[in-house]
Amino acid sequence: MKITVVGRGNVGGGLASRWENAGHTVTRLGRDGGDASEAEAVLVAVPGTEIAEALGKVTGLDGKIAIDATNAVGRRNEDFPSLAHQVKSIVGGPVAKSFNTNFAALYDQIDEQRARPSNLYAGDEEARAVTEELIRDAGYDPVYVGDLEQARSLEDHLGFMFVINQAGLGRFFYRFAPPGEL
Numbered sequence: 612m613k614i615t616v617v618g619r620g621n622v623g624g625g626l627a628s629r630w631e632n633a634g635h636t637v638t639r640l641g642r643d644g645g646d647a648s649e650a651e652a653v654l655v656a657v658p659g660t661e662i663a664e665a666l667g668k669v670t671g672l673d674g675k676i677a678i679d680a681t682n683a684v685g686r687r688n689e690d691f692p693s694l695a696h697q698v699k700s701i702v703g704g705p706v707a708k709s710f711n712t713n714f715a716a717l718y719d720q721i722d723e724q725r726a727r728p729s730n731l732y733a734g735d736e737e738a739r740a741v742t743e744e745l746i747r748d749a750g751y752d753p754v755y756v757g758d759l760e761q762a763r764s765l766e767d768h769l770g771f772m773f774v775i776n777q778a779g780l781g782r783f784f785y786r787f788a789p790p791g792e793l
Contacts, residue, residue: 612744615640615650617665621715622680623656626749629718633748644668647675652741653702656680656710659687659694659766666701676738677702678745679762680710682769695733695762707734707742708762712772713751714782721750721784726793728784729754731768733761754787 615638616627627637638650647653648671657665659681666672679695691697695708709732721728730751734742735758746753756765776782786793 612636612741613649613651614638614654614745615645615647615652615669616654616656617647617669618654618656618680620656622710623654625715625718626654626656626680626710626745629721629749630745635745635748640669642668645670647671650675652745653677654680654710654745655698659683660685662688662694662697663701666698672702672704674704675702676704676741677706678710678734678738678742679706679708682711683766684769687766692760693762693766695759695766699735699759705735705737706759707732707738708759708765709734709742709746709753710749711765712768713784714776717782717784718749724784726786726788727752729787731756731765731787733757733759733765735759752786752788 613636616623617640619641653675679698681694699706730746733756743753
């Protein structure tokens with residue numbers, strides 16, 4: 612699959628490397644923007660407050676499947692129900708919220724785990740197949756939490772992740788599974 616990653620930080624850069632290792636063709640775009648015309652999917656991995664500015668510098672986004680990995684740290688644009696809705700307003704295609712509740716600093720340890728960690732995601736039906744493929748190719752098992760209306764719940768879940776981290780566990784993987792699969 613051809614993927615354009617908008618954001619070269621820990622999340623964008625880390626997922627780009629994992630997807631390249633899985634055989635995908637990845638175009639990495641930074642602060643200068645670029646063209647996403649050839650992409651089959653676009654990952655948005657920039658600070659939540661910079662979504663409009665970052666995507667404003669990228670051409671060829673119209674109608675693309677987008678995966679929003681942003682988080683609302685500090686403030687958010689309250690004109691939208693979620694950051695994922697803001698991404699959708701710019702891209703105009705199907706959107707999923709994913710990768711925002713996993714620690715990018717642990718990407719290089721995913722393959723060492725005895726069981727695949729989980730990745731929570733919400734999204735438009737038309738984005739599900741691509742999102743699930745890219746979640747698996749990043750080394751996670753996808754856990755669908757509902758349509759895009761659940762994106763804000765995933766963004767707000769970040770606070771819970773921070774509390775667990777600060778309480779002493781540190782950065783962690785998580786796994787959601789039916790009984791008998793742990």
